[in-house]
Amino acid sequence: MAAPLPFVTEPERRTPVGGEYEVVVLGGGPAGIAAAAAAAAHGRKVLLVERYGFLGGMGTAAGVTNFCGLHANVFGEIKRVVHGVSGDLTARIDRLGGLNEPHLVLGKTCAQAYDTAAYKCAADDLLLSRGVDILFHALAVGIVKDNERRLNALLVETKSGRMAMRGQVFIDCSGDGDLAAFAGAAFEKGDMLFPSMMFRLNQVDPERAGEAWRTVPALMQEAEKRGASFPRKGAILRPQKHTREWRVNVTQVKTSDGRPVDGTDAREFARGEIEGRKQALAFFDFLKREAPGFAEAYIVDIPPQLGIRETRRVTGQYRLTAEDVVGCADFDDTVGVNGWPLEMHVAGDVVWRWPDIPGSRGYNHLPYRMLVPVDANGEAFDNLLVAGRCASMTHEGQSAARVSGACFVMGEAAGTAAHLSLAGNARCPDIPAGTLQTALERGGVFLGRP
Ligand SMILES: Cc1cc2nc3c(=O)[nH]c(=O)nc-3n(C[C@H](O)[C@H](O)[C@H](O)COP(=O)(O)OP(=O)(O)OC[C@H]3O[C@@H](n4cnc5c(N)ncnc54)[C@H](O)[C@@H]3O)c2cc1C
Numbered sequence: 350m351a352a353p354l355p356f357v358t359e360p361e362r363r364t365p366v367g368g369e370y371e372v373v374v375l376g377g378g379p380a381g382i383a384a385a386a387a388a389a390a391h392g393r394k395v396l397l398v399e400r401y402g403f404l405g406g407m408g409t410a411a412g413v414t415n416f417c418g419l420h421a422n423v424f425g426e427i428k429r430v431v432h433g434v435s436g437d438l439t440a441r442i443d444r445l446g447g448l449n450e451p452h453l454v455l456g457k458t459c460a461q462a463y464d465t466a467a468y469k470c471a472a473d474d475l476l477l478s479r480g481v482d483i484l485f486h487a488l489a490v491g492i493v494k495d496n497e498r499r500l501n502a503l504l505v506e507t508k509s510g511r512m513a514m515r516g517q518v519f520i521d522c523s524g525d526g527d528l529a530a531f532a533g534a535a536f537e538k539g540d541m542l543f544p545s546m547m548f549r550l551n552q553v554d555p556e557r558a559g560e561a562w563r564t565v566p567a568l569m570q571e572a573e574k575r576g577a578s579f580p581r582k583g584a585i586l587r588p589q590k591h592t593r594e595w596r597v598n599v600t601q602v603k604t605s606d607g608r609p610v611d612g613t614d615a616r617e618f619a620r621g622e623i624e625g626r627k628q629a630l631a632f633f634d635f636l637k638r639e640a641p642g643f644a645e646a647y648i649v650d651i652p653p654q655l656g657i658r659e660t661r662r663v664t665g666q667y668r669l670t671a672e673d674v675v676g677c678a679d680f681d682d683t684v685g686v687n688g689w690p691l692e693m694h695v696a697g698d699v700v701w702r703w704p705d706i707p708g709s710r711g712y713n714h715l716p717y718r719m720l721v722p723v724d725a726n727g728e729a730f731d732n733l734l735v736a737g738r739c740a741s742m743t744h745e746g747q748s749a750a751r752v753s754g755a756c757f758v759m760g761e762a763a764g765t766a767a768h769l770s771l772a773g774n775a776r777c778p779d780i781p782a783g784t785l786q787t788a789l790e791r792g793g794v795f796l797g798r799p
Contacts, residue, residue: 364504367512368482370396372767373503374520375489378406379753380737380760381522382472383434387764387792388520389479393771395764396514397481398505400488401653404472406524406737408753409465412547412652414589414596418754420451420459421688425707427451427459430688433794434475435757439463441471449590457706458688462589462596465652484514489523492531497724499731500532518732518767518777521722522760525613526661526739532730534722535664540744542658542694542751543581543609546600546625550633551649555592558642562586568639577635580628582698586636594649597636600628602655607696612657625655658694658738658751665741666718666729666778673713674749675704679797682782683714684789685758686797687750694748714797715755717785720763721778729778732770736763758794765789 372388374381377399385397397404407413416439421430439461442448447467451459476483487505493513495501502513521528526536565584573579585598602610602621610621629651636643662668671691672678688711691702704711719741720734735741736759738751749755765788770777773784786796 364511364513366502367505367514368396369515370394370482371517371771372396372520372764373398373514373516374522374764375503375528376406376522376524376737377404377472377483378522378524378737379408379756381406382438382476383757383760384520384522384736384764385476385481386434386437386479387761388767389476389481390792391765391768393768395481396516397476397483398487398489398503398514399483399485402485403469404476405465405468407656409468410653411656412465412549412596412650413656414465414547414549415460415462415587416753417454417460418687418689418752419461421686421711422458422706423711424709430686430712430795430797431754431758433757433761433789433792435754436793438471438475441474442467445471447590452587455701457703462587464590489527492528494532498728500733503528518734518770520763520767521663521733521735521739522737524657524660524738526663526735529663529722529733529735529739530661532733533724534730534733535725536661537664538613538661541609541611541660542748543601543603543696544612544621544658545598545656545694546602546629547652547656548597548629548633548648549589549650550595550597550643550646551593553588553593553595553646554642555588556642558595558640561640561642565636565640572635572639579632580697597632599632600625601694601697602628603696610655611660612655613660618655621655626651659744659747661739662742662744662747663722663735663739665735666721666723667716667741669715669719669742669746669750671702671743671745674746675702676713677704677709677711678713680714680716682717683796683798684717684762684785685715685794686712687715687755687758688712689749689752689754691745691748693745712797715750715758717762717766717782720759720766729776731776734763734766734777736760761792761794762789765792
């Protein structure tokens, strides 16, 4: 057994208060963007804290460049089912010329690609237009509480030093459940989806590349017969808005003992970045040699970070399950819908499970209780909500509702609930579902009810 690490004792410190807000949102991914935009639309004074210098979360920082879960296959007809804040955002990306038309995924539903630069700029504009205060380059490192159930301030480290950002309601959209973990919420982190290092190519010949997402996996199988090996089966290669630019989603990054790299383990995460870039180079080499249309291509971008699909799943009043997703579950406290299937990035492969298509409505409700974290005794907090890929779900449930569409839905619900909590002087867990649903529908959210 490894010897325990030694400790140092830091001197006690007085931390300046960097601001006083009604709503403090941690994380600028789809959930955080929607949470901040929704709370601010109701006139709340909102702060969004983000460790990078741009918004978008995995969608930009990890080079995802593609929205899944905005659409669902409703009894055989593919429809957009996520609106609200995400509608405003995609319209802004489109106005910047950075949004693709939706494309078919496995013949069953649609996803929609975008340019990262347009996403970053559109998200800035969206939040500024609603009066959100954005603190970039700020890493959240802890919290201060009034008592066991009530949070007072989020502690952040910035280039101007450590600051305490006071709030009345806090929303954890960090993807990793950092804020909820600081607050003492229960969480699970065991089974995790494998991460991937995305990358993008330029100077692809789109005519020759054709439907490479179909042909390249066959080339990989041929190469394997000759002794080549790949980190995972299948390959997602698709053109971006400008058809010579393609995104590539093929890598799978694991530890030396075969586990998924844990994005909340500093050393594993660091090693994962290097391994991810090595895999990207190796696959690019294969593409150039073997795949038509890629001979002149070059890597135009390896994103700022390894793409982390799953770490902590914060335990809430309800955990969304695989059965909920494939069975298109109904909940009385629905705050919107998830239309994406289970997409399990397991060792060496990606395994899908869909609701009945075309026999079902193709989406499940997302209940408000997923957003209400509890501690080890099952007690909720007065003023803490969680939204996005770290919300309350089982490992399988998370493989579906982690995608952007459902994260926008959860964020918008959490931001709206934060407003209602302040308006009604009520604890977050006590917001009446009907009041929340009315407010969400007024904002254009589709709750999935007839
Ligand atoms: C490789 C890969 C491919 C994917 N492909 C798709 C796809 O095609 N389509 C799709 O819709 N989804 C896809 N996903 C999933 C999707 O991108 C994410 O699950 C989604 O972005 C989650 O949104 P979120 O807002 O919950 O969290 P995130 O997007 O993870 O955003 C969290 C934000 O919080 C910030 N943050 C975290 N901790 C702190 C801290 N302590 N202090 C300050 N800031 C902090 C992060 O920097 C980040 O900006 C993919 C994910 C990966 C990894």
